[in-house]
Amino acid sequence: MERGITRRGLLSTTVLAGAGAIAAASAARSARALSLQPMDAQSRSLYLAACSSRDGAYHRELVAEARKELAGRASDAQIEAAIVRMTCPICGCPITTF
Numbered sequence: 001m002e003r004g005i006t007r008r009g010l011l012s013t014t015v016l017a018g019a020g021a022i023a024a025a026s027a028a029r030s031a032r033a034l035s036l037q038p039m040d041a042q043s044r045s046l047y048l049a050a051c052s053s054r055d056g057a058y059h060r061e062l063v064a065e066a067r068k069e070l071a072g073r074a075s076d077a078q079i080e081a082a083i084v085r086m087t088c089p090i091c092g093c094p095i096t097t098f
Contacts, residue, residue, distance in 0.1 A: 059088060059095045
């Protein structure tokens with residue numbers, strides 16, 4: 001005759017499941033690697049100096065780098081299409097915006 005679950009099996013499974021749930025809950029609360037903080041004056045000035053839609057110097061540098069990187073490997077139309085799809089790694093706006 002086949003036996004079902006024993007008390008020992010039930011208790012050990014319940015204890016292990018409970019310990020795992022407690023460990024997961026405590027790990028989820030303590031794992032806060034990133035936090036959002038407002039920019040201080042120095043960070044804001046560096047951000048605006050690096051990527052500004054007013055003069056677009058950084059965006060023009062990105063366009064020049066992309067053209068240099070793709071020159072000889074793609075047609076002019078493909079290069080322009082790639083540049084239109086690219087976004088700035090700092091501000092997230094299209095690099096053709098300047």
